[in-house]
Amino acid sequence: MRIGVPTEIKANEYRVGLTPDAVREFVAAGHQVIVQAGAGAGINAMNEAYRSAGASIVGAASDIFAKSEMIVKVKEPQRSEWTQLRKNQILFAYLHLAADSEQAKGLLASGCTALAYETVIGADGVSLPLLAPMSEVAGRLAIEAAGAALQRHNGGLGMLLGGVPGVRPARVAILGGGVVGTQAARMAVGLGADVTILDRSLARLRQLDELFQGRAKTRFASTTGIEEEVFAADAVIGAVLIPGASAPKLITRPMLKRMKQGAVVVDVAIDQGGCCESSHPTTHANPTYIIEGVVHYCVANMPGAVPFTSSHALNHATLPYGLALAAGGLAAIAANPGLRAGLNVHRGHLTHPAVAASLGLTVKAPEAALAA
Incomplete structure (x- = not known):
């Protein structure tokens, strides 16, 4: 051929x-x-x-x-x-x-x-198997993107992901415990962030709990659980996936008003429409925008960086x-x-x-x- x-x-x-x-x-x-x-x-x-x-x-x-x-x-x-x-x-x-x-x-x-x-x-x-390698890359890049977006000159809270002695680290909520979410958690935990992974599969939450040995918390992704973690988070990583289908909208526009001013959403699910209602695709040349004081990072080809x-x-x-x-x-x-x-x-x-x-x-x- x-x-x-x-x-x-x-x-x-x-x-x-x-x-x-x-x-x-x-x-x-x-x-x-x-x-x-x-x-x-x-x-x-x-x-x-x-x-x-x-x-x-x-x-x-x-x-x-x-x-x-x-x-x-x-x-x-x-x-x-x-x-x-x-x-x-x-x-x-x-x-x-x-x-x-x-x-x-x-x-x-x-x-x-x-x-x-x-x-x-x-x-x-x-x-x-053909999505997994780019999900690994995107999950790891998501934390780098979140760290940059949290910097004050980029509109963020002005917070270091891992904090320093005497100053608390950033709270990171990861929506989805698949390949993207797991790799994002690895990076965030490694930097010293306070990490919570949300998923609807109890079997997967048990695997993640065993994998991270207490270094990352797990929580069932109920509507209440998502809201509480998103509202408390300094950075949210959207890592949900329904193969082939549009991503579910887990962060609604009204929810943005209750998030912290300067908080960050990195919507890795943007290729499938995004898991945040206010998400729209961006590029590496202009990766972020701000709505309701929340910094959105929605680059549709993150691994291209x-x-x-x-x-x-x-x-x-x-x-x-x-x-x-x-x-x-x-x-x-x-x-x-x-x-x-x-x-x-x-x-x-x-x-x-x-x-x-x-x-x-x-x-x-x-x-x-x-x-x-």
Whole structure:
């Protein structure tokens, strides 16, 4: 199969769909790889590194889309990209369609087959192996972002996350105990913050309690529990996830008025619409805004700030799935339950139930769509 890797064009996005190491694996498996010139510059992988790995270099994104059977990206295609997609072409990338009806309509109109990293399921039938590495990065970055936003010149309380002897540390409330929440808690605890993790799974809360050995508190995420912790917090990390679906709005606009002036919300769930009603996507160039005195950090591609780490971590996870797609095409999707779960769009049909429900559109089961 001919694999195409365009340069990412979303604002402040420096990751790349395939690293030179991954390209070498595809070429060794007998596939052709076309990389747009400069696609790897954000991770200091220059064109010559890709040539040495066996890729061909082309100058324009249009050549990538015109000549490739499968497009491998990081972030969701922008309008200028989805209009170049076509029937019988596979797109493999993060999509986050539940919060992006315009992109969904564009992919449906293209007739392409689009698989979303964030809904591919692991062999255990539960885990999200292609979302996990970026969740790890985003969770760790969330605490760095919270620490910066808490600084007074950024509109925050003027508080150091870990405090100093004689001055209390910041109170950090983490909404969600999954990968993002766990990694955020690791960083916050390591800095000496006063951390509480909220989740609705008692089994998960028990795991977190065992993991942190009292260094982080756990609390059931009831409405009352969320309100009390959010109102008392100096920083809130939104780390909730319903695979494929829009994030639940756990922090309402009226709640903002009862939060501390200068408190911070880092809404990592912004890719799925955000878990705070007042959240809207921001960029690394202008990451925060203030509503009701609360600093909002809602960057939709947080891992893009550390593209070297993020690109390599992502490629390590996506490589076996990408190789399977390159070898088998649609047959690989039909045969692999994990890849079928990743199928969001196929030849004009939405195929993921949570995405369809979030957008209010009709769903067609992936098995039926592929068979047709």
